[in-house]
Amino acid sequence: MAAAAALAFAAPGTAYAAHGFLIVDGTVHHDPGGCYPLGDYAPPVVTNGTDSVVAVWSGTFCTGRVEWLIGPGETYRPNGNRSVFVP
Numbered sequence: 001m002a003a004a005a006a007l008a009f010a011a012p013g014t015a016y017a018a019h020g021f022l023i024v025d026g027t028v029h030h031d032p033g034g035c036y037p038l039g040d041y042a043p044p045v046v047t048n049g050t051d052s053v054v055a056v057w058s059g060t061f062c063t064g065r066v067e068w069l070i071g072p073g074e075t076y077r078p079n080g081n082r083s084v085f086v087p
Contacts, residue, residue, distance in 0.1 A: 018050035018086045020072075032086045035062035038078060046084055047075040055085045 022032040024046055025039040037060060038044040048054045048070045058064030060082040070076045070084070078084075 018052035020050035022050055022054065022084075022086055023047040024084065035083055035085050037061070037083050038081060044078050044081075045075065046070060046078065048072055050086060052087055055087075056081045057083045057085060059083065 017031050017033045019031055022029045022036070024036045025042065025044050029036065032050065035057075038046070046054065046056070049072075051072055053072070054070040055062075055066045056068040056070065056076065056078050058067050058081055062083045062085045064082070067081050068076060068078065
């Protein structure tokens, strides 16, 4: 998984925004980019409707370590994770 994470974020300096949508805890983000926090009270749900791989981070503000990668078209229910990042 570490190699996949490295590949997912291996384009430093390129201006790229994901195309599509990301649903985080019921809120739709169109053409998302950057870090999104996960809710504190309800079990979080993330749906990746983008053309990018979304990384689930263990800490808030996309800190800590990558715990899971959500591919395009996938829905994931993070358990105990705090944020997601769209390159």
